[in-house]
Amino acid sequence: MTAPPTDERPTALVTGASAGIGRAFARRLAQGGYRVIAVARDAERLHTLTAGLGPGHGHLAVDLSTDQGLRRTADLIADTRVHLLVNNAASAAAGTFTTTPLHRAEHMLRLNCHALTVLSHAFLCQARYGDALLNVSSTLGYAPKPDLAVYSATKAFTTTLTEALWSAHRTSGIRVLAVCPGMTATASQPHRDAPAVLVQTPDQVVTAALRALHRSTRPTTVPGVANRLFTLASRLLPRRQTLTALAGG
Numbered sequence: 429m430t431a432p433p434t435d436e437r438p439t440a441l442v443t444g445a446s447a448g449i450g451r452a453f454a455r456r457l458a459q460g461g462y463r464v465i466a467v468a469r470d471a472e473r474l475h476t477l478t479a480g481l482g483p484g485h486g487h488l489a490v491d492l493s494t495d496q497g498l499r500r501t502a503d504l505i506a507d508t509r510v511h512l513l514v515n516n517a518a519s520a521a522a523g524t525f526t527t528t529p530l531h532r533a534e535h536m537l538r539l540n541c542h543a544l545t546v547l548s549h550a551f552l553c554q555a556r557y558g559d560a561l562l563n564v565s566s567t568l569g570y571a572p573k574p575d576l577a578v579y580s581a582t583k584a585f586t587t588t589l590t591e592a593l594w595s596a597h598r599t600s601g602i603r604v605l606a607v608c609p610g611m612t613a614t615a616s617q618p619h620r621d622a623p624a625v626l627v628q629t630p631d632q633v634v635t636a637a638l639r640a641l642h643r644s645t646r647p648t649t650v651p652g653v654a655n656r657l658f659t660l661a662s663r664l665l666p667r668r669q670t671l672t673a674l675a676g677g
Contacts, residue, residue: 438462438511439463440454441467441505441512441514442464442466445466445487446469446474449516450468452631453514456638458482463485464486465508467490470489488500492517493535493539498543502546502550511558513562517544518536518540518564518579519535521536521579524575540583548593557601557602558602560604566586566610567608570663587608587648590604590606604647605637605641605644606647609628610627610654612630
């Protein structure tokens with residue numbers, strides 16, 4: 429099937445698009461007939477990405493943890509007919525809470541929570557029937573790890589906010605979904621020491637997310653059988669037992 433002309437394609441804006449899950453989303457959506465606007469900090473990587481997607485795609489090189497970068501992106505959403513927003517941009521800093529520099533924790537809060545909230549608001553204020561908001565969360569939103577305390581908390585925020593937005597918009601025809609992957613093999617985090625059954629590729633995460641978005645029956649989806657069992661156990665087990673297990677104690 430020949431792709432429709434650029435001005436007739438629906439538009440998808442993907443944040444954190446220069447690598448990992450975000451890049452996989454950008455590629456898959458372009459293949460599926462979307463005009464993609466890729467957002468990330470690295471202009472060179474964004475240019476390489478969009479050049480490989482084919483004609484008509486665009487990119488915006490900004491840092492969403494800054495007021496200026498966030499404002500530019502929110503203004504773009506407000507001024508452009510965006511049909512699908514994928515909020516994927518996030519940062520993580522591993523280490524104990526007290527030894528992690530406070531500025532790194534604050535950066536996670538600005539990017540993972542504040543930016544996601546601002547962009548979700550900008551999108552939903554212009555969304556129409558059939559449009560979709562997809563927020564990338566994590567299984568750690570259900571079961572926090574002590575050495576990723578702030579990151580886990582930001583993902584709990586992401587999941588909870590998205591579930592509330594799903595409920596608010598479920599009768600409007602606007603789809604809302606949180607995808608909660610577990611360990612995902614990327615260039616920066618290959619997870620080579622983890623059991624293979626627990627590690628997914630970015631493409632596997634994207635496949636599960638788009639399938640769930642198409643079905644549009646639940647506010648969240650957890651890709652992978654092992655991850656679904658993990659999140660189910662974290663909900664059924666006593667909270668103290670879950671936290672002790674995650675702490676390795």
